[in-house]
Amino acid sequence: xxxxxxxxxxxxxxxxVRTAKEMLDKGTSPLEVLDxxxxxxxxxxxxxxxxxxxxxxxxxxxxxxxxxxxVVKPKLTQTVTQKKLGRVVIGTVEGDIHDIGKDIVTFMxxxxxxxxxxxxxxxxxxxxxxxxxxxxxQVVGLSGFLTLAYDPMKNTVQAxxxxxxxxxxxxxxxxxxxxxxxxxxxxxxxxxxxxMAAVALxxxxxxx
Amino acid sequence: MTTKPYADPDAxxxxxxxxxxxxxRMADALQLKQPDRIPIQLGFGYMLAEMGGITRQEQHENGxxxxxxxxxxxLQFQPDSVMGLFNNPGASVxxxxxxxxxxxxxxxxxxSFQFVEGEYMKPEDYDAFIDDPADWSIRxxxxxxxxxxxxxxxxxxxxxxxxxAYALPQLGILKAPPVVKALQALGRAADAQAxxxxxxxxxxxxxxxxxxxxxxxxxxxxxxxxxxxxxxxxGMRGIMLDIHRRPDKxxxxxxxxxxxxxEYAIAFHRATGLTTCFIPxxxxxxxxxxxxxxxxxxxxxxxxxxxxxxxxxxxPFVFYEGVWDQRLKYLVELPKAKTTGLxxxxxIFKVKQVVGGTMCIAGGMRNSLLQAGTADDVxxxxxxxxxxxxxxxxxxxxxxxxxxxxxxxxxxxxWVDTTKEYxxx
Numbered sequence: 001x002x003x004x005x006x007x008x009x010x011x012x013x014x015x016x017v018r019t020a021k022e023m024l025d026k027g028t029s030p031l032e033v034l035d036x037x038x039x040x041x042x043x044x045x046x047x048x049x050x051x052x053x054x055x056x057x058x059x060x061x062x063x064x065x066x067x068x069x070x071v072v073k074p075k076l077t078q079t080v081t082q083k084k085l086g087r088v089v090i091g092t093v094e095g096d097i098h099d100i101g102k103d104i105v106t107f108m109x110x111x112x113x114x115x116x117x118x119x120x121x122x123x124x125x126x127x128x129x130x131x132x133x134x135x136x137x138q139v140v141g142l143s144g145f146l147t148l149a150y151d152p153m154k155n156t157v158q159a160x161x162x163x164x165x166x167x168x169x170x171x172x173x174x175x176x177x178x179x180x181x182x183x184x185x186x187x188x189x190x191x192x193x194x195x196m197a198a199v200a201l202x203x204x205x206x207x208x
Numbered sequence: 209m210t211t212k213p214y215a216d217p218d219a220x221x222x223x224x225x226x227x228x229x230x231x232x233r234m235a236d237a238l239q240l241k242q243p244d245r246i247p248i249q250l251g252f253g254y255m256l257a258e259m260g261g262i263t264r265q266e267q268h269e270n271g272x273x274x275x276x277x278x279x280x281x282x283l284q285f286q287p288d289s290v291m292g293l294f295n296n297p298g299a300s301v302x303x304x305x306x307x308x309x310x311x312x313x314x315x316x317x318x319x320s321f322q323f324v325e326g327e328y329m330k331p332e333d334y335d336a337f338i339d340d341p342a343d344w345s346i347r348x349x350x351x352x353x354x355x356x357x358x359x360x361x362x363x364x365x366x367x368x369x370x371x372x373a374y375a376l377p378q379l380g381i382l383k384a385p386p387v388v389k390a391l392q393a394l395g396r397a398a399d400a401q402a403x404x405x406x407x408x409x410x411x412x413x414x415x416x417x418x419x420x421x422x423x424x425x426x427x428x429x430x431x432x433x434x435x436x437x438x439x440x441x442x443g444m445r446g447i448m449l450d451i452h453r454r455p456d457k458x459x460x461x462x463x464x465x466x467x468x469x470x471e472y473a474i475a476f477h478r479a480t481g482l483t484t485c486f487i488p489x490x491x492x493x494x495x496x497x498x499x500x501x502x503x504x505x506x507x508x509x510x511x512x513x514x515x516x517x518x519x520x521x522x523x524p525f526v527f528y529e530g531v532w533d534q535r536l537k538y539l540v541e542l543p544k545a546k547t548t549g550l551x552x553x554x555x556i557f558k559v560k561q562v563v564g565g566t567m568c569i570a571g572g573m574r575n576s577l578l579q580a581g582t583a584d585d586v587x588x589x590x591x592x593x594x595x596x597x598x599x600x601x602x603x604x605x606x607x608x609x610x611x612x613x614x615x616x617x618x619x620x621x622x623w624v625d626t627t628k629e630y631x632x633x
Contacts, residue, residue, distance in 0.1 A: 011452055055496045056448040063449065095315070097322055100444055147575050147613055148320040176530070176553070177575060177609075185580035194495065 004033065008040035009047075011057060013064050020068040030075045037065055038082075038111075045111035049196045055100075058107055084115040086206035089131050090141035091119030092175075093152035098145035101175055101195075105141060108195040114139075114202060125152065125159035132165050139202045142188065144175040153186040161187075170205040174198060214625045217245075217632075218286055226419030230288040234421045234604065238523065238568045240545035242601030246594055246631030248287035248624055249423060249570070251610035254320060256281060256292055259617060264320065265312030268297050271407040275414060282420055284617075285624050290415060291423040291610065295321060296407075298400025303354035303393055307440060320613065328353050329441035331450070334457040337441075341464055343367060349441075356393035359386030424525050424548065424570065425610065427484035428476040430469040430517075433462035433509040435490045447491070451501060458505065466509045474520045485517050486525050493530025507538050518546040525570075527610070528554060536562040545602075552608040560597045570604040572597055573623060578607065578615035583622045590623050594630040605631065 001009075004023060007016035020033050044061045047053040088109055092102050099121050109116045117135050119127060132140060140160070142153050153173055160166050171188040174197070183191040189205075192198040218226060229244070236243035256277040257267040267274050274292050282290040297310035307326065311319045328349065329337065336344045343366045351361040364378045381387055412422050431439065437458065438447040450458045473485045491497065492506045514524045524547045532539070532554045539549065540563060550570040551559050559569055572593040577585055590605075597603050605627050612620070 013452070054498045054501070055444075056451040056501065059445055059448040060452050095319055097309070097324065146320060146322070147579070147609070147611065150576075150579060150614060179574070179576050181574070181576040181580045181585075185576075 002036055002039070004036040005040045005043070008037065008061060008064055009043050011060055013060060013067075016064050017067045017071070021071055024071065024075060030072045030077075033068065033072050037068055041065065041111045045108055048108065049199075055104065058104060062107065082113075085113040086139065086202065087115045087117065087135060087137040088139045088141060088202055089117045089119065089128065089135055089137040090143065091123035091128065092121040092143045092145075093149050093156055094122055094124045095152050096144045096146050096149045096175075097121045098143070098175070101145065102141075102143035105143065105174065105192075105195045105198045108199050109141075109202060112199045112203070125156040128156050129159050129163045129165065132160060132169060133163070137169060138206050140169045140171045141198060141202075142171065142173045142186075144173070144178070147177045149175060149177070150182055150185060153182070153188065157187040170201075172198060172201050214629070216286060216625075217628055221419075223417060223419035227416055227421065230419065230421040233288055234424070237602060237604050238424070238548055240565075240568055240602040242633050245633060246598045246603055246605050246627055247289070247421075248627050248631075249289040249291070249604055249606040250281075250285060250287045250620070250624070251291045251294075251423070251425075251606065251612060252278065252281055253291075253293060253611035254613035255615050255617075255620075257318075258613065263311065263317040265310070265317040268293060268310060268321075269312075271403075271410075275407075275411055278411065279414065279418060282415065282418065285620060287420075287624055289421040289423050291425065292411065293321075294425065294610070296400075296404035297321075298404050299397040302356065302397040302400050304356045306353050306355065323439070325439065325443045327443040327446045329446070331446070331454065334454065334461060338457065338460050338464060340365075340367065341468065353440075354393075357390045359384070359388070359390035362387055424484060424604065425486050427480075427482040427486060427522070427525075428473040429486045429488075430473050430513065431487060432489050432492060432506060432513070433466045433469070434492065434506045435488075436465045436469065437461055438491050444491070448497075451497070451505060455505075462505075462509050466513055470513060470516050473517060473522060477520065477522050483521060483523055484525050485522050486527070487513070488527040489529055492535070493528075493532060494534045495531065499534065502535065502538075507535075511538070511541060514542055514547055518543045523547060526550065528552065529609075533558060539563045540566050542566055548604075550606070550608075550610065556593070557596050560599070560603075564597075564600070564602060568602045568604065569597060570606050571608045572603075572605055573607045575607050575609060575612065575615065578612065578619045578623065581619065583619060586619050586622045587626050590626040591630045594627060598631055598633075601633065 004016060004019045007019050023033055041061060044053060044057060048058060090102060090106055092098055106116050106118050117131060119131055142156055144153060157171055172190045172192055173183060173186060173188040174192045178191050180191060190201050192201055233243040233247040237247050254264050256274060257264045259281060260277040262273060278290060278292045297313055300308045301313050307324050309315045309322045309324060311317050346360055346366060347363050350357045362381055362384055368375050368378060438444060442450060477483065517524050526547060527550045529552045536559060544566055548568040548570060556572050577589060
């Protein structure tokens, strides 16, 4: 395994950032450094999926990636384009401000090759409609931690239907209080009990 | 499955009789004994506003109205114990609290109370926190999280009070306008809290007079030391980074908050006579950290907290929020029949198998079923819970979270009646 990939996946934060700087100083192309980072994040995603690493590691890895990106960005002369599996619009529904679960799902979709448009928390149904029109995702993810999220989820599904967009997207819901009862209640296509389930659903839906 | 015509076994009893029976039923279950039948506790929460056609803001702020709705709902469903809302916006509103949002205060009048997590304590605050948590809290932390208390940042180090008469010249600062403003805000918050306390005490007395046992939540509140550091101080992101970046400081801080929370809970118990300490758990649930991290950062201080509370005659009523399926084996280490666990999303049947001999189990009914299920679904799950989780006693039937917003009254009735019918020992 490459030294940078190893430092990131071993959670050696300082080593990882220093190694990236040294690689750039020695003339390694910024794109190669970013490729190494992507490889490391894929491995961390796989470990998370397998139950070998957890939230502290996802957050630390994200932090390492941010620091390396800051070093790499000024040296980038061309834009990075990566073929994406599909597009996902995700957000925590109106009235609910919890972001942890949504952020983990976003991370896992991202490392699995999806172009994820994260609308944040407390997102009104009309905002979902607007963003689905603009971004044209294949998948919409509605997150909510509280039982109060049931009705906003239902309203968001209905709003997409009213806007004539329901047939163009698959909708998945998830969060602390969500189960199949609530999937039926909201009219969503599926619910996921964790981030891995969200990735599996999205892949299944885009045929990836 | 259809429900038979239902004959309430409590019909015709006086409130005094009901109170005695229900209190004993709850106490037996809590002590891991087998009562005459499975006790039922309904934590109505915002369901009361829905049933009464008022806003949630009114439910929080109009104590008389909430009490009226609580009494009506309790008499309608006839469970053993009931609760309305567990918190009150008064003090938070008086201080401009940044870490809570209440209906009508940062949320629309029908919004639902929410906690706003943030990195209110920065990594560089650890040393000051560990050195002197009291001074850091009042002079650094309160001004950050309670805007009305910004003036407290002007106070001298609180420890200077130990200088006795020589510290008295420092008192002049108490007349500085920002400090005056902060002290006045504290006064308003204290007034609001006194009203809330009186309302809570009055409610329990009124419900007792109507024949209902006191709810299991009554008493002090504490958190697992890891959650204490996470929820109101470092935030989820901060604490997860601390596990890797500054584990020793995190552990040292947790040791401080373990001791100060125990001191508070024991003093509260001695002052009030209430014997419960409510401990809602957050980041210990499956999925947040590895078992190795759990063993190092979460469990030892949570266990020590519960053991010490028990030694002091206090029963921890612990809300095992989220899923604890991978962690149930640790709970068996707790003192037998001295703690209670409310389980949210754990496999309740597995919970019974693993910890049923250790603690009273509360929970079982899924909120989603009472909101979006059918009467048959509710009936079927209730019977299964009575037979399997209720077996041998030590079980309190309640929803997985102590809040029933959105639950349909007709399904709640099916649930309660079925429990009374099938929960007889």
